[in-house]
Amino acid sequence: MWAFERANARLREELAELEERTRRRDILFDDEAVFDFYQRRIPADVSSTKSFEGWWRTARFDTPDLLTMTADALVAEDSPEIDEGLFPPSWQQGDQRLTLGYRFEPGEEDDGVTVRIPLALLARLSPNGFDWQVPGLRAELVTAMIKSLPKSIRRNVVPAADWAARLLGELPSEPGIVEALPTPVPQGSFAETLAALIQKLTYVPVSARDFELGRVPSHLRMTFVVTDERGRTVAADKDLADLQRRLGTRVRESVAKATSAAAPSNAIERGGITTWDLGELPRFLDTKQGDNTIRGYPTLVDDGASVSIRMMSTELEQARALPRGVRRLLLLATPSPAAYVQQHLTAAEKLSLATSPYKSTQALFEDCLAAAVDDVLFRVRPDGQVFMKAEFDTIRDRVSGVVMDSMFETVGLVARILTAHRQADKALKAATSMALLPGISDARQQLTALVYPGFASETGLAQLRHLPRYLSGISARVPKLVDNPSRDRVWMNETQAATTRFENAGGTMPLKADAAAPVLRARWMIEELRISLFAQELKAAESVSLQRIQKVLAG
Numbered sequence: 001m002w003a004f005e006r007a008n009a010r011l012r013e014e015l016a017e018l019e020e021r022t023r024r025r026d027i028l029f030d031d032e033a034v035f036d037f038y039q040r041r042i043p044a045d046v047s048s049t050k051s052f053e054g055w056w057r058t059a060r061f062d063t064p065d066l067l068t069m070t071a072d073a074l075v076a077e078d079s080p081e082i083d084e085g086l087f088p089p090s091w092q093q094g095d096q097r098l099t100l101g102y103r104f105e106p107g108e109e110d111d112g113v114t115v116r117i118p119l120a121l122l123a124r125l126s127p128n129g130f131d132w133q134v135p136g137l138r139a140e141l142v143t144a145m146i147k148s149l150p151k152s153i154r155r156n157v158v159p160a161a162d163w164a165a166r167l168l169g170e171l172p173s174e175p176g177i178v179e180a181l182p183t184p185v186p187q188g189s190f191a192e193t194l195a196a197l198i199q200k201l202t203y204v205p206v207s208a209r210d211f212e213l214g215r216v217p218s219h220l221r222m223t224f225v226v227t228d229e230r231g232r233t234v235a236a237d238k239d240l241a242d243l244q245r246r247l248g249t250r251v252r253e254s255v256a257k258a259t260s261a262a263a264p265s266n267a268i269e270r271g272g273i274t275t276w277d278l279g280e281l282p283r284f285l286d287t288k289q290g291d292n293t294i295r296g297y298p299t300l301v302d303d304g305a306s307v308s309i310r311m312m313s314t315e316l317e318q319a320r321a322l323p324r325g326v327r328r329l330l331l332l333a334t335p336s337p338a339a340y341v342q343q344h345l346t347a348a349e350k351l352s353l354a355t356s357p358y359k360s361t362q363a364l365f366e367d368c369l370a371a372a373v374d375d376v377l378f379r380v381r382p383d384g385q386v387f388m389k390a391e392f393d394t395i396r397d398r399v400s401g402v403v404m405d406s407m408f409e410t411v412g413l414v415a416r417i418l419t420a421h422r423q424a425d426k427a428l429k430a431a432t433s434m435a436l437l438p439g440i441s442d443a444r445q446q447l448t449a450l451v452y453p454g455f456a457s458e459t460g461l462a463q464l465r466h467l468p469r470y471l472s473g474i475s476a477r478v479p480k481l482v483d484n485p486s487r488d489r490v491w492m493n494e495t496q497a498a499t500t501r502f503e504n505a506g507g508t509m510p511l512k513a514d515a516a517a518p519v520l521r522a523r524w525m526i527e528e529l530r531i532s533l534f535a536q537e538l539k540a541a542e543s544v545s546l547q548r549i550q551k552v553l554a555g
Helices: 003-022 031-041 049-062 119-124 135-147 160-170 190-202 240-246 248-262 315-333 338-343 347-353 361-380 389-430 434-450 455-459 467-483 485-504 517-534 546-553
Strands: 090-093 096-103 112-118 223-227 233-237 270-273 285-289 292-302 307-312
Touching: 003 096, 096 119, 096 292, 112 119, 119 223, 119 240, 119 248, 119 292, 135 160, 135 190, 160 190, 223 240, 233 240, 240 248, 248 285, 248 292, 248 307, 292 315, 307 315, 315 361, 315 389, 338 361, 338 389, 347 389, 361 389, 361 455, 389 434, 389 467, 434 467, 434 485, 434 517, 467 485, 467 517, 485 517, 485 546, 517 546
Parallel strands: 112 223
Antiparallel strands: 090 096, 096 112, 223 233, 270 307, 285 292, 292 307
């Protein structure tokens, strides 16, 4: 193949790729245009391969670029100017640079823009920003989003294309700080930013929820393709967060593999650890992969009889696991006072503890000890994040100094809780009328969410102190329910509304170990709300209402 043929083939590929990026089919001329290009330059008497080779051997020295095509030769004269910067080949988020691909094939799953994401980088990416699309498609995106608005709002922003141009003039060219814009709007998702800007310009209330994004053409939403270390596709989806959830385990493994492969000194993962035998647990380890940085987050994982050091793919995963790993090492370093405490319990306490939902008395005492150790750990480090041996040693010494007294307090408290639980259960069983069933079922669900296997350590000593009051509140509710079921229903509607908002924010009862702080706060506010409604005589620990709970959940 001659050099001009290779150059011309590359040019045609580039122009064809430009058509894919810009979603047009009028940039590249067809084969007839190519034929005309050669016909105008090659003499008429050159009609065979042999004659062409003879002619070109001489002609290429005089005019070496004679048969090399240019974009001007293949692009229509009336084609509008194209700013290729509007369709970038890569996407930058933080210190990560991701390759973009383009396809113009309506109806296909990968129609539009594709972001190629190495598996080891997946967890570090945020969905925020990708919804802004590449600049070249943003006008079409805004137009489509305007058209998806309810008619009552949409009639204030017509024609849609004209308003799209106006709105784009007020927005930055890429996701970023928008406070300095001519019309300042809060930063958030593209839908939130656009809604706030429309509201400021039209004085019509608009929120991100008003956009019916399902009506926006799919090619205006980026496709995320996750690839392994060999470039093979692992998974693809329009929803980045869903990919991160589905591939969480594989991402963690990929990060650990990439980190240890790049430098043997980074091969930090190991198991069977029973003492804090390292000076410092690194907060993160970075590994370069091309232009990108893979960041791994070492943490301690509780394995039961020991702990292991594992590399996590996000700081959040590290933070979730570390307190439990630290707790396990503290437990392993602290002689258990369980036997001594058990010997010195009163007969009433022993009887109460025998009714626990735990599988054995040993399991109950182990959980109480875990709660006592956690109480010290979180007093010293409210976030439970311990990375230094010196800090671990300090906490260990404090645990050793108070563990006996703390264990007595915790076990005694659990005995009181179980007594109150038994009384509440008895009161609920005594209310047998079918008319009371909704209220009884609601109270039964509350009871189940308060006392269950593992509740001592999962609730935490600070909050355990309130459980006897919550359980007494259930007992106090029953006679009032019998006396006035309608009033109970009104109060129950309020607590159920609060519970629904709590669940919509990701809350569960019992709470998950990794519950966010606002969800954790709201969970116990709901218990205080129940006291303020169903058992006012027991007095809520704080002023609480449905509106206050909503405010906490909103952050």
